[in-house]
Amino acid sequence: MISSDVLRGYNDTIILSLLLDEDSYGYQISKSIREATNEQYVMKETTLYSAINRLEKNGYITSYAGDISMGKPRTYFRITDDGRKYYQAKCAEWRLTKDMLSVFIREEM
Amino acid sequence: MISSDVLRGYNDTIILSLLLDEDSYGYQISKSIREATNEQYVMKETTLYSAINRLEKNGYITSYAGDISMGKPRTYFRITDDGRKYYQAKCAEWRLTKDMLSVFIREEM
């Protein structure tokens, strides 16, 4: 089981990474994450939407009404230029963090 | 400069990793972290001590009075068997998390 604490602050990055490929909406984003991680990481519904709202508030994504499948119409999200920049910055930060923490992680004992 | 928020949940692991080598006390642990990361990561004083208190409360470390250098006597910390187990579990968790998140991190764009 994956600790959500270490991913804290990276849920936004995960979502942006998917939106780089194509516009998407809540349920599909959630599904993509599950599939990309072989069901290892399932982002909670409230975590997903609070991340989405934060991203939109920060100007990293924009939304537009989409088509209907069954039920309430979907809201699609598209990454913005600021979102791309933020994504790149977070990727760089992640690489630094990863290398740094690896100093304290031992393969075997 | 790395934000400790990124490492949230792994500050405990970092401290345990240092205590695997030798017993230590607050100030020295802090210094070791700085040195091991080439000053890239400087754990805040309050973060350090709150992590230490949490570790002790959870039974992952024990403390004993040490000698004096100048000022208040040091409290030394020693990792327990439970602490070793916890450390190993966190290392395993970290490897999983690292691989998982790497799916969403792109080297270049």
Next chain:
DNA sequence: CAGACGTACTACATCTGATAAAGTAATATT
């Protein structure tokens, strides 16, 4: 030997992101 100084913490308040529980909204189906 009193007061300044240094080391080693502790207390308290605040912030952010994750998340549980529950509710709302819009549309299709029966």
Next chain:
DNA sequence: AATATTACTTTATCAGATGTAGTACGTCTG
């Protein structure tokens, strides 16, 4: 019209990080 389905929103709570400030204990200096 009632129910089901999909797509969210609202509200409240929690933990870990961190800023600000203060305390405790010892040495050093005049």
